[in-house]
Amino acid sequence: MPVKLISSRDNSLYKSLKKLAQSARERRKSGKALLDGVHLIVAHTERIGPPEMLVVAHAAQDKPEVRGLLERLPDVALIVLSDALFGELTPVDTPSGVLAQVALPELPLPQALQCVVLLEALQDPGNLGSILRSAAAAGVDAAYLSPGCADAWSPKVLRGGMGAHFALAIREDVDLVAAAQAFAGEVVVTSLQGEISLFDLDLSGTVAFVIGNEGAGVSQTLQQAATRRVRIPMPGEVESLNAAAAAAVCFFERVRQRQSTLAP
Amino acid sequence: MPVKLISSRDNSLYKSLKKLAQSARERRKSGKALLDGVHLIVAHTERIGPPEMLVVAHAAQDKPEVRGLLERLPDVALIVLSDALFGELTPVDTPSGVLAQVALPELPLPQALQCVVLLEALQDPGNLGSILRSAAAAGVDAAYLSPGCADAWSPKVLRGGMGAHFALAIREDVDLVAAAQAFAGEVVVTSLQGEISLFDLDLSGTVAFVIGNEGAGVSQTLQQAATRRVRIPMPGEVESLNAAAAAAVCFFERVRQRQSTLAP
Structure with a gap:
């Protein structure tokens, strides 16, 4: 699959990801959120389904756990960001190197709430x-x-x-x-x-x-x-x-x- | 009591407070720490004793809870810092306006640990x-x-x-x-x-x-x-x-x- 590499702050996809990362209002309006790291993305995949899009930092593409995730989700749209751009999407000091865009899940309430x-x-x-x-x-x-x-x-x-x-x-x-x-x-x-x-x-x-x-x-x-x-x-x-x-x-x-x- | 107002970063007392605020090594070496806010300072006073020094932000001197604390601890050395300097000592977004320097308490272990x-x-x-x-x-x-x-x-x-x-x-x-x-x-x-x-x-x-x-x-x-x-x-x-x-x-x-x- 050809992978899109983004390194410009003017890229519209990057700009929409940045809004999602930073703004609760944007998450609410769009009904989407960003998941940071393999653990969260796997948990979402197992319980809800695959994410809408995977976002990988350039330097993280060859990390084994990131590679494993990409192999597990071959049909999900993938973009690669320059490390500088990726770093601006995540507040973590040691970035995981992978994010996923997902629709906010609205899990159903059980019929009888316990x-x-x-x-x-x-x-x-x-x-x-x-x-x-x-x-x-x-x-x-x-x-x-x-x-x-x-x-x-x-x-x-x-x-x-x-x-x-x-x-x-x-x-x-x-x-x-x-x-x-x-x-x-x-x-x-x-x-x-x-x-x-x-x-x-x-x-x-x-x-x-x-x-x-x-x-x-x-x-x-x-x-x-x-x-x-x-x-x-x-x-x-x-x-x-x-x-x-x-x-x-x-x-x-x-x-x-x-x-x-x-x-x- | 005449109160010392400090507004220079070169002041040696300010420099030692800043080290205490930022460095675990300095706290360990000196055996001192900074308490931020009235609640912690009162807890220390009641259980351990009065602090060694109180540090108040210029703008906070007239806050009722700060005033009450100062009245309660009239014999403790007091310094007033310019708001800019005070802000550099505390990582909190909404500074309490009062810090205390204390010796690290080493509470005794009970004879029979439960x-x-x-x-x-x-x-x-x-x-x-x-x-x-x-x-x-x-x-x-x-x-x-x-x-x-x-x-x-x-x-x-x-x-x-x-x-x-x-x-x-x-x-x-x-x-x-x-x-x-x-x-x-x-x-x-x-x-x-x-x-x-x-x-x-x-x-x-x-x-x-x-x-x-x-x-x-x-x-x-x-x-x-x-x-x-x-x-x-x-x-x-x-x-x-x-x-x-x-x-x-x-x-x-x-x-x-x-x-x-x-x-x-």
Whole structure:
């Protein structure tokens, strides 16, 4: 297959890739995103299908893992960028050398939602990626993001998610208060003043976990829409958890309870 | 108290602060670090004592929270930096306007260690800060860091720790294999191939948790020094957790087990 080599910043394809890399608005408008690195591209291929286009840095063409990927996806359009241009598309210090353009997948919601996570104004991309990753591993069905959350399809969040984006239904710009009110199960918010310990609440049924903004926590209106305020017991001398750590503790306490419920 | 205003990059005090802000080697050599923001400075003051020096940005002198801090610490040496100089000392996009120079606290180890975390070549400062924060909240006694870990006293790790650095004994450049071999309890490493579920292992006694590098995981030699390989059950479609999320799940499963053991 003849491969197109692009080394000019004026190239229109390069310009559209750069917009996708840098602008959440552009990703939303076009319904597309860029995946950085072999791991994410393989995860997308296995769970959703092949990407629309592969973009390789000139210097990376002969890397074994890039070569393997190209051999696996012989029918996907391929362009090669000069290393300087490629470097401008990726915020990573050590570029992987390969990107893929994909359509934003909209995974269907299961008919009966068992577990969702409601993320309110979560601003740190690292936290958001980690929460999506934990949720996918714990078998959470869906993540609903409020307006004001970091863009779920930004390069940093995709990297942190490590493939979770293709295993979990993600919905952005969701009215979380309405979602909480409509939810057919417990809506659980964690709070230092929670009336019950996370470990004493039955989480084995249908549950929505609410995770709030890193600084401000969960808004009053969303707290009021919750059915349960739980506290994570903290016997240490600091009463404080990172949002992503608190989410992981909640998700996996549910995993534990369901396993002990199902055990003989 | 007359306050010194510094606006020259050639000022020797400014130069020493800048080294402290930027260089792990300098922090180690001098045994000092910089704390950024009122929250960390108050946490240090309450748990360790007042800082050696306060550094305020010219524009921040009249912020109520900065003013309150200065009134609380009237005997601490104070310097004021021009906003441009202050901005060069802090990597944060929205500077707090106040820094403190402190001696690196070396919190004593308890006589009988109940729970420690061994961190091997953990490289992401956000992960490291989050793990220290979770550990302090869960009542872990100490964190041992291998060579190759991110510097525990860098601005990013301090920010992520949210005061954990003053509630938890931290030791850097530790030979973790030797520490694991000398440890008087279970040494638990998580692994996708672990022979027992985290939820089925008795964690209520003396436990060391091993957390490995984000990419490479735990080294073979350290795995061999562990007494238990556990898996965190992941019913979802992705078998993968961020290091800080995995650590939080382990720490709080121990909290849960100890509470149910101690309950009447």
